[in-house]
Amino acid sequence: TVNYSVVAEQTKSFLRDQSVNLIETLADRLAAYLLETFPIQKVTVELRKFPLQDAKYVSATVTRTASVG
Template sequence: MRDEIHIEELAVDAKIGVPAEERGTEQRLVFSIKLVPRSNFRALGDDLARTVDYAAVAAEVRRFVALRNVKLIETLADGVAAHLLELFPLVEVRVELRKFILADTKHVAVRVTRVSTERQS
């Protein structure tokens, strides 16, 4: 079994949407992210430097989103997943992204799972 870190319901403001007028105003998106680190928790020795710093992940997601102006939540979720795999020592990342735009629904959502091409240590 693999050890996992979960960041649930991270709220991020973003300019996103197909029509230009929708992209003109920030709207709230919610991310839920599952991180599978390269090292298992037993190997950490209670040392933050040896794990994936979830505060740094959350900050990086916010920074990444702020620098993007995309139309589709699919594009954004895929980009966030790929970016996190590049920056952090992860084997796998799953990103669920929710948008609150469709009338008479709680939200719409996409989920992507990406796996690192690097070998696990």
């Protein structure tokens, strides 16, 4: 069982410490961090940003599975 409030707090802390140019990179790093930190087998991370006036948003979605063994 995962305590989602702990996951949320750890995610906020992790994101504060990151400096990247691409949301794809950030999504990938966050997915890896969550798999390493919590007892989960699979994670999907979607990050959105709202950079353009004519676009609702752009997003990057990453799904990662924990390695076995």
